[in-house]
Each structure stands twice: as C-alpha cells, then as structure tokens.
Amino acid sequence: MFIDEKYAAPIREWVLNRENREQFLHDPDMKGVQSVCGLPHSQNEDRLRVKAKFPYVEMFRVWQQILSYYGLPKTQELDGEFGALISYSEAGHKVQPHKDPNPPRKTHTRFNVLISKSDKGGEAIIDGSTVPTEVNEVWVCAAGKFTHSSVTTEGETPRILLSYGTYLKDKELTKVLNINK
Secondary structure, three states, X not given: OEOOHHHHHHHHHHHHOHHXXXXXXXXXXXXXXXXXXXXXXXXXXXXXXXHOOOOHHHHHHHHHHHHHHOOOOOXXXXXXXXXXXXXXXXXXXXXXXXXXXXXXXXXXXEEEEEEEOOOEOOXXXXXXXXXXXXXXXXXXXXXXXXXXXXOOOEOOOOEEEEEEEEEEOHHHHHHHHHHOO
C-alpha cells in the first residue's frame, strides 16, 4: 500500500523546514545517538503547531487511508506511548534492536511510512529480515511481538518516517499481517 503523495508532501515540507524541526521535534535523549529527532503524539492539537501550520489534516488522512486499507475501524485509537510519531534522521542514524511493551492480550503494532528516504540505508529490520520499501509505501511492524531496528542511514537526503501505533488483538494482527503478504 502506498499513501497518497498529496498527503505526504505537506507533511514532508513542514518537517524539512528547519525552524519547525528546531521548535517542535525533540531529541529522543538517547545517549550516543546523533542526528535524530522526533515528534510523538503529533495527532494532538497544539496552538503553537497550529500557528506554524502543522499538517494535521494530512496526518489524519494518512491514518484513515491506512485503517481503510487494513480493514480496521475508522475509530481505531492510537497507542498511548507515541501515538502518531514523526521521526527525522540524518546520515549516521539507526534504530537499535528492541521490542515494544504490550498491554494485556494485545500487541503493540506500528504502521510506518517513509515520506523521505535516505540515499542509502534506513530500511526497517523486523525479526532479522530487512524490509525493502519505497517512498510513501506502508509497512507494518508488530513491534510488541518482533525485535525490530533499522539499517544505518547514509547520504544527504534525510529519512522522514511517519509511524502510527495502535494495539491489536491477535485476530486483528493476523489479518493485518496476512494483508501485507
């Protein structure tokens, strides 16, 4: 599944604006990690972001496209951990291997899309396998079930990731993962 470029472009342009990154995207406070920042819970309206013309409508429409494609309800709640997360990283960054925590009887699942792909690297690694993806292509990570990480980014083009997290019951997760095959 690919998200519509008409929704990706305004988000990408907003994130590429250095002033927006400096004001709204935060260092994840990870020791030894350089060149990465993020905006967790980007779905929550904030008056300063509204003033900076944050693309709330486009973020919402991307989530709705994903829900529709995977047959999930339009009212599917985002997780309380990060919600709709925007991540911006430059050359030299990689996500360290980890597994996310799960609530009882559900799996933390993230629907991810690169709206800007680094010149080299940046691909997701899920359960030991690299996931090749194109710009605007969605991939699913059962983040509470599988160890996941990423390949180190290289080059001048930044990696900009949209990641929508939710909690799925086993039956829902199986359905979603089978759609991806």
